[in-house]
Structures are given as C-alpha cells and as structure tokens.
Amino acid sequence: MALDKELIDKLLEGYQKPEDLVGENGLLKQLTKALVERALNAELTHHLGYAKNDPDGRGRDSGNFRNGTSRKKLTGDFGQVDIEVPRDREGHFEPQIVGKHQRRFDGFDDKILSMYARGMSTREIQGHLQEIYGVELSPSLISDVTDAVMDEVQQWQGRQLEPLYAIVYLDVLFVKMRHEGRVVNRAVYIAVGVKMDGLKDVLGLWTSATEGAKLWLAILTELRNRGLKDIFIACVDGLKGFPEAIEAVYPQTLVQLCIVHLVRGSLNYVPWKQRKDVAADLRAIYTAATAEAAELELKRFREKWDKAYATIGLMWQRHWERIIPFFGFPPGIRKAMYTTNAVESLNMSLRKIIKTRGSFPSEQAALKLLYLALKNVVAKWQRNSLVHWKEALNQFTILWGDRIRAAVASV
Numbered sequence: 540m541a542l543d544k545e546l547i548d549k550l551l552e553g554y555q556k557p558e559d560l561v562g563e564n565g566l567l568k569q570l571t572k573a574l575v576e577r578a579l580n581a582e583l584t585h586h587l588g589y590a591k592n593d594p595d596g597r598g599r600d601s602g603n604f605r606n607g608t609s610r611k612k613l614t615g616d617f618g619q620v621d622i623e624v625p626r627d628r629e630g631h632f633e634p635q636i637v638g639k640h641q642r643r644f645d646g647f648d649d650k651i652l653s654m655y656a657r658g659m660s661t662r663e664i665q666g667h668l669q670e671i672y673g674v675e676l677s678p679s680l681i682s683d684v685t686d687a688v689m690d691e692v693q694q695w696q697g698r699q700l701e702p703l704y705a706i707v708y709l710d711v712l713f714v715k716m717r718h719e720g721r722v723v724n725r726a727v728y729i730a731v732g733v734k735m736d737g738l739k740d741v742l743g744l745w746t747s748a749t750e751g752a753k754l755w756l757a758i759l760t761e762l763r764n765r766g767l768k769d770i771f772i773a774c775v776d777g778l779k780g781f782p783e784a785i786e787a788v789y790p791q792t793l794v795q796l797c798i799v800h801l802v803r804g805s806l807n808y809v810p811w812k813q814r815k816d817v818a819a820d821l822r823a824i825y826t827a828a829t830a831e832a833a834e835l836e837l838k839r840f841r842e843k844w845d846k847a848y849a850t851i852g853l854m855w856q857r858h859w860e861r862i863i864p865f866f867g868f869p870p871g872i873r874k875a876m877y878t879t880n881a882v883e884s885l886n887m888s889l890r891k892i893i894k895t896r897g898s899f900p901s902e903q904a905a906l907k908l909l910y911l912a913l914k915n916v917v918a919k920w921q922r923n924s925l926v927h928w929k930e931a932l933n934q935f936t937i938l939w940g941d942r943i944r945a946a947v948a949s950v
Contacts, residue, residue: 606627705772713727755784824855
C-alpha cells in the first residue's frame, strides 16, 4: 500500500534527530500505538455491528456494548508501548491484531528464538534486547518463549518419514547436561537421511547416558514405526554391535563404516605438521578402484607409518570388513557418499553452538537448543544442490530398482 507523501511530510514536521523518530517517545512508537488502537477499535466495531459513538448502537437487539478499555504493554521491534484495548460488556470480543493474552507482536518471539539458536544464553538475550530495542524482558519470560518450542520438537520427532532413504548416517554427540542432580556427559544420537531426491534431512534426536548398540536398536525400530521401510546404505562409526542392530531392523541394508569419520579419527593421532602427508596416504586407500587395490595401499601405509602411528593402521585393519563394502559401489555412489556426509559437518556446527554453554540445566534445555540450531543448518542444506547425485541415483536404480518400486508402492 503506497503512503501519501504529504502525510509522511506532515508526520515528520519538526524532525531534528533520530530520537525524534525511534526514541523512547519517538514517532514510531506513537504511530504504532495509534494504528494498533485504531485497528482494535475497528475490530470491535465489526464484532458489535455498530461504530463507536453511533447513537443507534445502544438500540441493537444484541444487548452487547462497548465497555471501556484495558491497558496492555506491547513489545515489538519498536520497543515497548502501552496500548488501550477496547472491551465489550459480555466479554466475547476476541481481538485479532493483538490477542487477549498476547504481549509481544508476531515475529518478536522469532528474534528471541533466533538468538537462542545461535547459542546466546537467556541473560545475553535479555541484555541484547535491552540494548537494541530498549525492551526489558525477564529471563523467565525468555525461557517461556523457548520452552514453547518443545511442543514443536515433539511433533517433529514423531513425524512420518519417507518410506525409503538412499543413505542414512548414524552418529552421536556428547553434551554436558544436568541429570539427577549432577552434571554428566550424555549422548545425543543423531540420524541424518538422504532422500531419493538427494535432499538431506535430520530424522531425529535421542539422548542417553552412554553410546550403545541396544539404544540404536530402539532408535532404528522407532524410525521403522514412523514409516522408514528401507535404507540402501547405512554409514556408521566403529561402535561394537552397531551393524548388528541395523541388520536386525533393516536386513537388506548395506552397513558401511563411515570413511570420513574414520579418516578424521585417524588424523586425531597425527601432529599438524604431518597431517597433510598422512591424509594423502589415507586417501590412496579409500580412493582405490577395488578392495584388493585398497588392501595393497593399506599395507603400504602401514609400512610407512606404523613406526610413528601404529594405532591408525591397526584401526583400519580391525574395521576392514566394514570398510570394504564401499569398494563394491560404482564411482557415482562413492562420490555421493563423500559429498552428502553431513553428520560430521553437522556435529561441528552444533559443537560451535553448545561450546559456549558449559553445561545445560536439563536434557530438555539441550534438546531445545539443538533442535533450533538444526533448523538453521537444515535450511542451508536445502539451498545447496547435491553434487554427483544424478549419477548416484541412476546407479541406485540399476542396483535396487525393485526396492525403489516397492517403496513407491507402499506409499
């Protein structure tokens, strides 16, 4: 809606400094108050069926009339402003622009959640709002706003899933939180799936005292109950019993030890000066054309590096049976597995958010922040196209076309 320039000029008469516009008693607040109160009175007029001061109004058959106003402090980007909310005698009037129990303009809560999702504490958010908007909000009110997210978390956690995911990455993140009166490291389990259209999605978050295959069995069963009927490839870390848990729920799924996870874990044993050289020799292993060629490269790696870093060679040798399925995949699928490995990068993003917290007062507080942070990360995923996905999809169709058709038929 275009604004009358003459009206704008009239409103700005006497303007001398920014405070006249956005200050405590500036034009923006005055205009907000006037427009909101005008809209509220228009809503009440529509509700009653007659305008304010209409002499014919009191003769209406409804018997319901205007009944003065009540004061309310409204918070928004403009700061805080006191408004007069009109009432009707019977109390049936339900304002739309500012609801009966509403104290903040739509969108203001989103700012609180956005700051919380970036790792700011309630005290930091309180100080930021005071500094930027001149708004005084108590930490308890900010907590109430963020606590309301838990309903959304529960709906998200129980939502229906796609019947088929090409790749699912399963991993764990350890977070300090208060549990039964003391601060402990609790495992937060994360499942990330790659759908058949190539888009990634976080399937859920689960917490437990420790990382264990039994809990993964329960998580995988939950995923199946939520509609996930089949997975082509499950990428996991080296947890003992983990592959067996997957195969118990999804017997057709190929279980692959996550190569990216394994490489990063290997480099943890290497000083910065030698990481580039070690990483290059590891790359020769997992980019080999066949399992036999990869085994030869592993032998060369151990001959070169076992004296300094025997743990790395032993780790690869110990997990070799879960590494070699990777070499049975065509190049397109291998590339897709590299480029879609979102779990490690996701964990890095989440660690940046939680590292400033020290610990969380409860499991709910941790899940609340992780969920909000995930929303920001996933939004960026959806904007990025997947490299090599079309080639991988063609190869998935050749290898497992019958399973794709079965999944489509089950919808």
